[in-house]
Amino acid sequence: MQEPTNKKKETAIKRKKREEGLTYIEVLVTMVILSVVLIALLSCFLHGFNIISRMRQTTIATQSIQKELEIIRNMSFNDILTLDSSFTNESLSFLEGSSGAVNIEDSLGDDIKKLTVSVFWSYRGRQLRKDVVTYITRKGINRK
Amino acid sequence: MQVIIKITRGRKDGSILIIGMTILAFLLVFAVPHLFQSSPENKVTDKSANYSAALSLAEAGVERVIWELNYGDISSWKGDSASRTLTISSHQVPASEVIGDIEIRVEDPDGENPQVKSTGRVAYTSPLAEGKTARVYLERTARVELERSGYDWVCSFPQKQMPASSVQGSTI
Numbered sequence: 311m312q313e314p315t316n317k318k319k320e321t322a323i324k325r326k327k328r329e330e331g332l333t334y335i336e337v338l339v340t341m342v343i344l345s346v347v348l349i350a351l352l353s354c355f356l357h358g359f360n361i362i363s364r365m366r367q368t369t370i371a372t373q374s375i376q377k378e379l380e381i382i383r384n385m386s387f388n389d390i391l392t393l394d395s396s397f398t399n400e401s402l403s404f405l406e407g408s409s410g411a412v413n414i415e416d417s418l419g420d421d422i423k424k425l426t427v428s429v430f431w432s433y434r435g436r437q438l439r440k441d442v443v444t445y446i447t448r449k450g451i452n453r454k
Numbered sequence: 455m456q457v458i459i460k461i462t463r464g465r466k467d468g469s470i471l472i473i474g475m476t477i478l479a480f481l482l483v484f485a486v487p488h489l490f491q492s493s494p495e496n497k498v499t500d501k502s503a504n505y506s507a508a509l510s511l512a513e514a515g516v517e518r519v520i521w522e523l524n525y526g527d528i529s530s531w532k533g534d535s536a537s538r539t540l541t542i543s544s545h546q547v548p549a550s551e552v553i554g555d556i557e558i559r560v561e562d563p564d565g566e567n568p569q570v571k572s573t574g575r576v577a578y579t580s581p582l583a584e585g586k587t588a589r590v591y592l593e594r595t596a597r598v599e600l601e602r603s604g605y606d607w608v609c610s611f612p613q614k615q616m617p618a619s620s621v622q623g624s625t626i
Binding site: 336337339340343344347348351354355357358361362364365368369371372375376379418419421422440441442443444445446447448449450451452 | 477510515521608609
């Protein structure tokens with residue numbers, strides 16, 4: 311009657327030893343899994359923040375161009391011809407290394423010009439730009 | 455007593471894994487929507503910028519018509535006295551990604567109030583997947599009516615504008 315009891319005790323001790331060792335393996339496995347997944351998650355977050363930053367910059371650049379274009383459209387044709395080739399506004403200060411450019415090219419005649427408004431900026435060492443091109447004429451839109 | 459100890463040990467054994475998985479699940483809840491939201495929003499921002507460029511092209515078409523009526527010769531355009539059309543291709547900025555076309559249609563060019571419909575179209579290439587791109591066309595239309603001011607043709611005020619936009623896509 312005592313033998314089975316002893317066997318049971320031995321088995322219980324063995325199981326207990328196995329259970330005690332399992333914790334360390336679990337810790338290691340969990341740490342590896344956590345590291346791998348956390349690195350993946352971190353890259354996801356970085357990618358997302360990068361996209362948000364680019365979106366913000368594109369929006370600022372587009373708004374700056376639109377603002378400058380509206381100012382130009384409300385000027386007289388002669389004033390437009392004497393415009394400075396660069397422009398700046400408060401929005402551009404939010405872009406790193408930014409500058410605004412206005413380019414007026416000759417087109418079909420003296421009373422029509424091709425107007426290009428551009429914004430240049432840098433982001434992580436890359437040079438980025440946005441352009442909008444249109445025509446302006448002496449008796450055109452907003453020049454009644 | 456032995457049973458109680460065993461149960462306690464068993465809980466301790468699994469707790470790290472459970473806590474780890476809970477933290478991961480918690481982070482995933484934030485990370486996955488963040489990733490899936492930011493990418494389409496970037497496309498929307500790009501499209502918004504290109505819509506602005508398309509509207510400027512449409513306005514350029516209106517300016518072109520006013521110039522033709524005041525200083526040029528609109529009779530050289532395609533069409534007849536009922537309507538005339540002109541397409542300006544590759545109205546583009548050198549070294550820029552913006553490539554635009556303008557389609558201009560003037561109804562009743564010899565009448566008292568010529569009606570101008572000008573559509574600016576901007577094409578940009580957006581990556582779909584590795585090795586695959588889609589050329590998307592974004593359109594904005596400006597519709598205005600012109601009137602005489604002395605000897606000159608000008609936009610009637612308030613401007614009768616009808617912004618309209620459409621998106622066409624084709625895989626290249």
